[in-house]
Amino acid sequence: MLTLQNVSFHYGENGPEILQNIQLNFGRGEFVAVTGRNGSGKTTITRLLTGLEKPTSGRVCYNGQDVTREDAAARSRFIGYVFQQPDRQMFMSTVREEVGFGPYQQGKRGAELDAVVDEAMHKADVFRFADEYPRTLSRGDQQRIAIASALAMHTEYIVLDEPTSGQDGREKKRLSALMSQMREAGITVILVTHDMDIVAGQCTRVIVIADHHVAFDGTPDVLFSEGRPEEWGLAYPASVRMGRSLPGAPYCKDMATFCEMYRKARGIG
Amino acid sequence: MMKQLVPITKILLTGGTAVWALVLHRPLSLVILMAAELLILLVSGQLLKNIKAVLMLGIFAFFLGLIEYIGGGEKEECVAAALRMMDMTLLFIYLLGTTRLQDLTASMVQQMKIPYEYAFMFTAGLRFIPDFIEENKAVAEAQACRGLAMEGNFFKKVHRYMSIVRPLMLRSLSRSETMALSLELRGFGGAHRTFMDSVSPKGADYICFLLLALITAGVIYGRVILNF
Ligand SMILES: Nc1ncnc2c1ncn2[C@@H]1O[C@H](COP(=O)(O)OP(=O)(O)OP(=O)(O)O)[C@@H](O)[C@H]1O
Numbered sequence: 001m002l003t004l005q006n007v008s009f010h011y012g013e014n015g016p017e018i019l020q021n022i023q024l025n026f027g028r029g030e031f032v033a034v035t036g037r038n039g040s041g042k043t044t045i046t047r048l049l050t051g052l053e054k055p056t057s058g059r060v061c062y063n064g065q066d067v068t069r070e071d072a073a074a075r076s077r078f079i080g081y082v083f084q085q086p087d088r089q090m091f092m093s094t095v096r097e098e099v100g101f102g103p104y105q106q107g108k109r110g111a112e113l114d115a116v117v118d119e120a121m122h123k124a125d126v127f128r129f130a131d132e133y134p135r136t137l138s139r140g141d142q143q144r145i146a147i148a149s150a151l152a153m154h155t156e157y158i159v160l161d162e163p164t165s166g167q168d169g170r171e172k173k174r175l176s177a178l179m180s181q182m183r184e185a186g187i188t189v190i191l192v193t194h195d196m197d198i199v200a201g202q203c204t205r206v207i208v209i210a211d212h213h214v215a216f217d218g219t220p221d222v223l224f225s226e227g228r229p230e231e232w233g234l235a236y237p238a239s240v241r242m243g244r245s246l247p248g249a250p251y252c253k254d255m256a257t258f259c260e261m262y263r264k265a266r267g268i269g
Numbered sequence: 270m271m272k273q274l275v276p277i278t279k280i281l282l283t284g285g286t287a288v289w290a291l292v293l294h295r296p297l298s299l300v301i302l303m304a305a306e307l308l309i310l311l312v313s314g315q316l317l318k319n320i321k322a323v324l325m326l327g328i329f330a331f332f333l334g335l336i337e338y339i340g341g342g343e344k345e346e347c348v349a350a351a352l353r354m355m356d357m358t359l360l361f362i363y364l365l366g367t368t369r370l371q372d373l374t375a376s377m378v379q380q381m382k383i384p385y386e387y388a389f390m391f392t393a394g395l396r397f398i399p400d401f402i403e404e405n406k407a408v409a410e411a412q413a414c415r416g417l418a419m420e421g422n423f424f425k426k427v428h429r430y431m432s433i434v435r436p437l438m439l440r441s442l443s444r445s446e447t448m449a450l451s452l453e454l455r456g457f458g459g460a461h462r463t464f465m466d467s468v469s470p471k472g473a474d475y476i477c478f479l480l481l482a483l484i485t486a487g488v489i490y491g492r493v494i495l496n497f
């Protein structure tokens with residue numbers, strides 16, 4: 001369990017307050033979406049979790065142990081981070097070395113190192129680029145290399161900052177599938193996103209940040225069927241909107257559910 | 270008031286102190302010059318803002334002196350060399366910290382009569398520094414997230430600088446292409462050129478010119494006649 005306890009934060013000496021009294025728990029095996037308007041502080045929350053920023057007040061705890069003072073290097077034993085701009089995080093000359101950097105720092109060498117690197121590259125489907133220079137690959141590929149780099153460290157938590165923005169449908173599907181796979185493998189996925197289709201269709205929980213606070217923390221079906229997501233600038237997923245026009249207005253978390261409901265309503269199949 | 274001087278005055282001031290630093294050769298004179306420069310930085314509000322850069326210059330100057338000492342230099346000469354290095358570079362922090370690059374370009378073209386293309390190349394080249402800092406920060410964070418504890422390890426830092434050279438080059442290349450294109454589109458190289466702001470000297474600037482000339486004369490006199 002990773003928790004933010006009463007965390008407040010501002011950048012610089014006396015910058016404006018970005019977050020106030022944030023109270024959040026991230027449990028094992030969850031697939032959590034963090035969403036909110038541009039500049040609401042989503043990236044900042046993830047930077048606090050990974051230790052790249054330190055809270056101005058409050059505590060960060062991991063399994064009940066206070067890790068507030070630990071830096072990002074120390075916290076890398078349990079949390080991995082895929083940056084909003086993945087090209088900025090690549091610094092080795094081949095994909096294989098890039099993926100191997102983390103486990104090498106953890107002390108793995110030789111055959112053991114090769115094994116974890118190969119496994120991670122296969123999982124993220126980047127094996128065929130193993131000997132290429134990471135920065136010249138497409139953004140989607142870089143995203144998956146960054147994921148492979150986190151997987152190779154066997155972290156319990158992985159943060160992905162807007163991985164699907166600006167990606168085409170095919171790349172989005174690949175990333176969604178990869179995130180689901182990670183979750184099935186017991187990794188807690190913390191996904192910063194504006195993509196409500198993924199939030200409704202895949203996430204077990206959604207956190208909305210607005211006005212420096214946690215404005216909503218619950219399941220996507222509650223957010224979209226009882227909450228007022230438009231207040232926080234969030235759109236309804238297409239499947240949810242279409243579901244409402246069916247008789248009985250069922251909640252459809254994704255298109256597959258909608259199709260099923262539609263067939264039922266029409267008495268087909 | 271140190272902030273309101275026009276760029277040409279600041280350029281002359283920076284150049285002037287560099288000349289004084291070259292002319293003076295006794296550690297004490299160089300220390301006094303350094304104190305004056307630090308005062309200028311403090312008054313213009315740049316000292317605390319750029320304290321890291323000042324320290325870096327200090328460390329660099331120290332190593333310069335040390336190398337000279339190891340190479341068999343006189344103690345006093347080495348101290349003077351380090352101080353001179355410090356004196357010559359300190360005010361660049363003030364110049365770059367208080368002048369916008371556009372104004373610097375305008376000043377170079379209008380008053381120093383440097384051809385626009387060259388002045389532009391110079392200021393465009395300076396853009397490399399923030400790029401470097403940004404890139405370095407991003408890579409440092411990425412490495413920290415992958416378990417590299419960095420705190421104060423010189424060799425790891427050097428290794429990191431090596432690893433960002435290539436991405437930096439790639440980025441600069443693609444950026445210079447974009448820049449060339451957008452310059453073309455906006456008529457770069459046309460015959461008539463206007464600048465956004467006036468960079469002509471005003472009252473305070475002329476006073477500074479006079480002071481600069483007087484001090485320069487004084488420093489040279491002091492060095493030649495009184496052996497400062
Ligand atoms: N390094 C920084 N220094 C000062 N202010 C910052 C810094 N980084 C972010 N901010 C400010 O903090 C606020 C929150 O930024 P953050 O990046 O966390 O937002 P976000 O929700 O991730 O936005 P986006 O959807 O655009 O990615 C913004 O107002 C931003 O301007």
Ligand SMILES: [Mg+2]
Pocket residue numbers: 042043044084161
């Ligand atoms: Mg962000």
